[in-house]
Amino acid sequence: RIAREVYDIDAPLPVPYEFINRTGDTKKMSASKGTGVNAHDVVDMLPPEVVRYFMLRYSPAKRLYFDETDSLVRLVDDFATMKQHPQNELDERLLFLCTDGLDHPAVSSIPFSHLVISYQAALCDTAKTVEILRRSPEYVRIVDEEETVIITELGYVSRWLERWAPESLKFRLADEVHPDEFSPEQKEYLWRLADDIADAPAEADGNWFxxxxxxxxxxxLLPPRELFTTIYRVLIGKDSGPRAGWFLSILPRDWLVERLRLVK
Known part of the structure; x- marks a missing residue:
């Protein structure tokens, strides 16, 4: 009644929930003890529909565990999957509760995990990220239909990478490459792979790479594992990184060929 008569709004839906713990902690979050996560930070890093999804997807009697690092990526991806393919009536009802009243959706049909990789591969440039995604046969239709949503979601990606993302998921393309850091066998492998990619069809996807x-x-030439670590070292200066095939497929082809030839 107060909401309607004083504020002229509908009363908020009461949502009971258990204590929220940080993943790995046995006690509930406590701001006074420094173990909490600021609610303002959460809504700044997570789209509102995903925050609702986190709160509503389990029984109110179940304790919730929040992880702002790796598990956050899976959380957004899980919501996006449910949004695209609700499995039953419960999913439909949950989706309604998560999106009701939101004027502008902020979760696209492209997995959050792919956006994280594409955004960094584009040197954290939103417009270039959209270009990269549009070049992918898998995502070109989605980009055409959801470009505004994707741009909004990339804002969340950017803030999450800056504040919460673990170092294992962060990378940037190396500014330069030092040929003397690679063995003759590694150089031969990279050169051959560069030749293969130079002749690849324009529509080559992650599976092709x-x-x-x-x-x-x-x-x-190299042990199987070294086939991948060598690629990561020449591209991002690390021994591991995003799924190699898909990662190579989104990089500018001419730049990639030159980098594998240890030129650029």
Missing amino acids: HQAIYAYKESG
Whole structure:
């Protein structure tokens, strides 16, 4: 009654829930003890529909565990999957509660995990990220239909990378490459792979690039694991990174060929 008569709004829906713990903690969050997560930070890093999803997807009697690092990516991806393919009436009702009253959706049909990789591969440039996604046959239709939503979601990606993302998920393309840091076998492997990619069809996707890498498994040039670590080292200066095939497929082709030839 107060909401209607004083504030001229509908009363908020009462949502009971258990204590919220940080993943790995046995006690509830406590601001006074410094173990809490600021609510303002949460809504700044997570789209509102995902915050609702986190609160509503389990029984009110179930204790909730919040992880602002790796599990946050899975949380957004899980919501996006449910949004695209609700499995039953409960999913439909949950989706309604998560999105009711929101004027502008902030979760696209492209997995949050892919946006995180694409955004960093585009040097954290929103417009270039959209270009990269549009080049992908898998996502071109989605970009055409949901470009505004994607741009909004990339804002959340940017803030999450800056504040919460674990170092294991962060990367940037190396500014330069030092050929003397690679063995003769590694150089030969990179040069051959560069030739393969130079001749690749324009529509080559992540699977094509993955198979191109795996084709060298029996070559004897390098151990199987080193086929991938060598690529990561030449591209981002680390021994591991995003899924190699998909990662290579979103990079500008000419730049990639030159970098694998240890030129750029």
